[in-house]
Amino acid sequence: MFTGLVEEIGQLQHVTSRGEAMVLTVRAGKVLSDVKLGDSIAVNGVCLTVTGFNASSFSADVMPETYRKTSLSALRIGTKVNLERAMQAGARFGGHIVQGHVDGLALITATYEDSNAVVYDLKLQEEQALRYIIPKGSITIDGISLTVVRVEGSTVTVSIIPHTLAETALQYRKPGDVVNIECDIIGKYVEHLMGFQAPARSAAHAGSKTSITTSYLQEHGFL
DSSP states (O other): OBOSOOOEEEEEEEEEEETTEEEEEEEOSGGGTTOOTTOEEEETTEEEEEEEEOSSEEEEEEOHHHHHHSGGGGOOTTOEEEEEEOOOTTSOOOSOOBOSOOOEEEEEEEEEEETTEEEEEEEESSGGGGGGOOTTOEEEETTEEEEEEEEETTEEEEEEOHHHHHHSGGGGOOTTOEEEEEEOHHHHHHHHHHTOOOOOSSGGGTTOOOOOOHHHHHHTTOO
């Protein structure tokens, strides 16, 4: 699990591709300070497993599903990427719950200044993800925990302070670039539970309604 607080900007050093399978080698510094084989490091918001490392870089496999669902397939040697190690128990929780499981891609359609902030308009390519995104809610963009300013149609707007921009690879992104999006996990679980139908335990229960509904939650004091 991650928090969406980027620890450093890494740089793609080498890519080995075979069909839709890849091995990435990323030049890094801070995230290597206590790295071990099998550790999780988020690369542009994608949770990857460390399969090798040395004093200045680490390697990770990208499987076909990740290749197809994220922007990692478009990375080129020299590209700057956001890096974050998995969260330690007992550490400060400065962002929000981030799994490193990308929900889809978004196209940067515009960037503009708003006083001391920079605003990004993002058009989601997977519109079904919109049901999990609400104004003032949390969203992860290339591994960065951000707050949604507004949602209009399939466009999501976020605002970024200078410190966040300077400390992340988002400073190198421009209109026309594609970024990874991860929605807040809480909404996903609520949606699943509200529609869940458990298998009947016996013939006697075969006709019983087992889904969680709004009235059920109200009756039992959850709402």
